[in-house]
Amino acid sequence: MHIPEGLIPAQQAAAWYVPAVSFVGVGLVGLKRRLVVKPELRPLIGLMGAFVFLISLIPLPVPGLGTVSHPCGTPMAAILLGPFTATVLGSVALFLQSLFFAHGGITSWGANVIAMAVGGSFSAYGVFRVSRRAGLGIGVAAGMAGLIGDLVTYGITSFQLALALHGDEAVLNVWGAAFASFLPTQVPLAIAEALFTAGVVVFIANQRAELLEGAVVRP
Helix, strand or coil: CCCCCCCCCHHHHHHHHHHHHHHHHHHHHHHHHHHHHCHHHHHHHHHHHHHHHHHCCCCEEECCCCEEECCCCHHHHHHHHCHHHHHHHHHHHHHHHHHHCCCCCCCCHHHHHHHHHHHHHHHHHHHHHHHHHCCCCHHHHHHHHHHHHHHHHHHHHHHHHHHHHCCCCCHHHHHHHHHHHHHHHHHHHHHHHHHHHHHHHHHHHHHCHHHHCCCCCCC
16 A cells, blocks of 8 residues: 555645645644543553554555555554544554655655545544444444455555556546455455454453543443
8 A cells, every 4th residue: 555655746646645634634633632631542542553553564565556555454543543543643654654664655645644544544433333323243343344444545545546657548447457456465454454453342342441431432
């Protein structure tokens, strides 16, 4: 998912920065207010930040696209802390990875934030909330959120690549080809993300419910 430097045109890279900075800014303001009211959330936020950073640093190269597949971690963070906080954590992880590990890039940071931090967080949060309201168990809801959040991230990345690389081809055709190129590596990762998201959320809800005070999930 980490789109590297130079793969998307400068104008498009700048355009992706606008919504990315907006989402991160709103998330930072909300997080600051939240911590004033509930400072006990700091350990969980720190843990989720480290989790998103580490798990999204596991790359599998995707042949022909010049980018990689990897788990996201933002779906779990969104379930536990809400999508705006998860967006902030994902944006920080992506910045540090581009700066110190050559995963992604500074110019492509905005695009990567929209795909993984925003897309992965908000889609997963929406799926989780709808699933819970429909009466599904917390494990099933979390698993579905992890799966969909992961795949939505790569759907958005494929669209970003299609906009950048389509040439004379129709954008939707290139998007389909790019997304299909991700699937052999990403589907197993998405299933794995569904399983560990479900497992961790169920464990926390059942065994360490006090960690969820002030978070999104309730046992």
